[in-house]
Amino acid sequence: MRLVLEVHDVTTFYGDSQILFGLSLQVQEGQVVTLLGRNGMGKTTTVNSIMGIVPPREGEIRYGSRLISGLPPYRISNLGIGLVPEGRQIFPNLTVRENLLATAGNMSAKKDPWDLERVLAFLPSLKARLRNLGNHLSGGEQQMLAIGRALMTNPTLLILDEATEGLAPLVRAEIWSRLKLLKTEGQSILLIDKNLLALMRLADRHYIIEKGNIVWSGSSRELEAEPALKARYLGV
Amino acid sequence: MDWNLLLTQFLNGLQLGLLLFLLASGLTLIFGIMDFINLAHGSFYMVGAYFCATLTLLTGSFVLALLMSVAGVFVVGLVIEASIVRRLYQHDHLDQVLVTFGLILCFDTLVHLIWGPEGMAIPLPRLLDGQITVGSLVFPTYRVIIIVSGLLVAIGLYVLVMKTRLGMLIRAGASNRVMVSALGVNINRLFMIVFALGAALAGLSGLLIAPITEASIGMGNEIIILAFVVVIVGGIGSIKGAFFSAVLIGLIDTMGRSYLDDFLKLFMSIQNAETAAPALSAMLIYILMAVILAVRPQGLFPPAGAR
Ligand SMILES: Nc1ncnc2c1ncn2[C@@H]1O[C@H](COP(=O)(O)OP(=O)(O)OP(=O)(O)O)[C@@H](O)[C@H]1O
Numbered sequence: 001m002r003l004v005l006e007v008h009d010v011t012t013f014y015g016d017s018q019i020l021f022g023l024s025l026q027v028q029e030g031q032v033v034t035l036l037g038r039n040g041m042g043k044t045t046t047v048n049s050i051m052g053i054v055p056p057r058e059g060e061i062r063y064g065s066r067l068i069s070g071l072p073p074y075r076i077s078n079l080g081i082g083l084v085p086e087g088r089q090i091f092p093n094l095t096v097r098e099n100l101l102a103t104a105g106n107m108s109a110k111k112d113p114w115d116l117e118r119v120l121a122f123l124p125s126l127k128a129r130l131r132n133l134g135n136h137l138s139g140g141e142q143q144m145l146a147i148g149r150a151l152m153t154n155p156t157l158l159i160l161d162e163a164t165e166g167l168a169p170l171v172r173a174e175i176w177s178r179l180k181l182l183k184t185e186g187q188s189i190l191l192i193d194k195n196l197l198a199l200m201r202l203a204d205r206h207y208i209i210e211k212g213n214i215v216w217s218g219s220s221r222e223l224e225a226e227p228a229l230k231a232r233y234l235g236v
Numbered sequence: 237m238d239w240n241l242l243l244t245q246f247l248n249g250l251q252l253g254l255l256l257f258l259l260a261s262g263l264t265l266i267f268g269i270m271d272f273i274n275l276a277h278g279s280f281y282m283v284g285a286y287f288c289a290t291l292t293l294l295t296g297s298f299v300l301a302l303l304m305s306v307a308g309v310f311v312v313g314l315v316i317e318a319s320i321v322r323r324l325y326q327h328d329h330l331d332q333v334l335v336t337f338g339l340i341l342c343f344d345t346l347v348h349l350i351w352g353p354e355g356m357a358i359p360l361p362r363l364l365d366g367q368i369t370v371g372s373l374v375f376p377t378y379r380v381i382i383i384v385s386g387l388l389v390a391i392g393l394y395v396l397v398m399k400t401r402l403g404m405l406i407r408a409g410a411s412n413r414v415m416v417s418a419l420g421v422n423i424n425r426l427f428m429i430v431f432a433l434g435a436a437l438a439g440l441s442g443l444l445i446a447p448i449t450e451a452s453i454g455m456g457n458e459i460i461i462l463a464f465v466v467v468i469v470g471g472i473g474s475i476k477g478a479f480f481s482a483v484l485i486g487l488i489d490t491m492g493r494s495y496l497d498d499f500l501k502l503f504m505s506i507q508n509a510e511t512a513a514p515a516l517s518a519m520l521i522y523i524l525m526a527v528i529l530a531v532r533p534q535g536l537f538p539p540a541g542a543r
């Protein structure tokens with residue numbers, strides 16, 4: 001299997017405060033990989049490091065064989081990483097349609113790329129909202145839009161930070177089913193969420209982060225077999 | 237009431253308003269999107285006028301000179317953005333004001349060195365220099381040209397910002413620049429283009445007025461204050477707001493100057509009216525601004541979804 005993303009021994013700071021302490025993780029092609037951990041452990045910081053939003057001070061991040069740590073966010077995105085950020089961060093002053101189109105592109109030169117039509121068929125709840133401004137959407141619709149917006153860049157690796165946070169159960173179920181579908185199409189995904197049960201069903205591999213370091217990694221079955229882990233690191 | 241005079245003044249006000257719009261549209265985009273206060277925006281207005289004056293002499297064609305000058309000011313905008321302005325986005329507004337004030341002095345001195353202390357007239361081609369007569373109304377052709385071209389640019393700008401991909405990115409960048417770059421857009425380049433576009437529009441404004449007033453050092457320094465009023469009254473970052481408030485302010489300023497004394501004479505002595513009117517008319521738009529800000533602190537048309 002081919003390596004899509006390799007985070008190696010990364011150290012990241014906000015100003016003087018160090019958040020990541022030599023963090024490493026890997027995503028293989030076609031895998032769904034999760035990053036688990038309690039609040040404030042550095043999951044979003046890991047995402048920001050990968051995306052170049054907060055460039056790591058030490059360590060290396062590779063996308064395929066290419067070194068991407070040190071590149072500006074737009075170049076990292078252009079190489080084929082699509083971000084569904086924490087808090088969704090829809091453009092509030094753009095319509096749904098514009099949110100989807102503004103940053104669209106076929107970054108990884110896919111043969112059968114995502115376009116407006118395909119994204120709307122995949123996320124039908126957006127169809128009736130195309131002319132609405134981003135800030136007029138419900139939380140669930142915003143998350144669908146954030147997913148659609150990232151897919152419109154045709155990423156090789158999709159990163160979702162807090163995929164279902166603050167959403168109603170029905171909407172969550174919808175999102176899990178969409179992600180499942182993406183996985184069957186071979187989409188590589190790095191996934192952050194607190195809904196352990198759903199994650200275990202969906203993902204191939206899990207990383208547990210504690211105070212800026214990976215303290216455990218393994219498959220869903222291995223995680224299932226160690227209830228102590230959940231109590232200790234995930235607070236469940 | 238002299239209806240011809242009223243109509244003439246209305247057209248003059250409209251002309252001032254549209255020139256103000258050209259200047260203010262770039263200012264409001266740069267202020268609204270990059271959160272950058274550019275006092276030196278009026279310098280592009282001046283540079284546009286001087287470029288056009290020189291190029292008209294060199295090429296013999298005003299229209300050709302106009303096109304080349306707008307392109308020239310666009311390039312000047314690119315250079316200023318990349319060399320100076322870019323470093324200031326992260327700084328607070330006071331730093332931006334200080335540096336761009338310094339830029340005004342540099343531009344004025346540079347123009348003085350290159351073109352000398354005298355102003356430069358721009359001769360108009362005969363075709364544009366005549367007058368248009370409608371009934372008993374006689375109005376200079378060139379002023380009509382200014383009005384028409386101002387309206388065309390306004391429409392073009394509206395289409396650019398509201399309908400094109402670049403416009404979407406400009407608006408998206410105004411609300412969340414980190415996300416725009418995380419989704420693959422080079423925000424530095426986007427800002428550079430917006431800045432240069434604003435500069436080019438300011439240059440266009442300056443070179444359009446120059447055949448009437450001539451190009452002169454510091455010509456942008458007075459009108460830039462009006463342009464800031466336009467930006468604030470219209471709603472920072474709003475092209476639509478800039479348009480309506482520019483026209484409103486152009487009309488009020490022009491009408492105030494010509495009719496305020498008549499108006500005041502209705503309820504004070506002729507002598508008092510004639511002394512009060514000029515002072516008051518100079519203040520009129522600032523009074524307008526104060527009133528509008530008291531009622532709508534966001535301005536007339538704040539951009540959609542603005543927080
Ligand atoms: N911009 C910032 N400046 C300084 N410290 C920050 C900043 N953002 C986050 N932190 C700190 O970094 C640490 C890790 O935050 P991070 O957002 O990466 O956690 P997280 O695992 O994503 O948490 P959550 O589950 O709440 O999203 C926290 O202690 C947080 O307070």
Ligand SMILES: [Mg+2]
Pocket residue numbers: 043044045086161
């Ligand atoms: Mg987080």
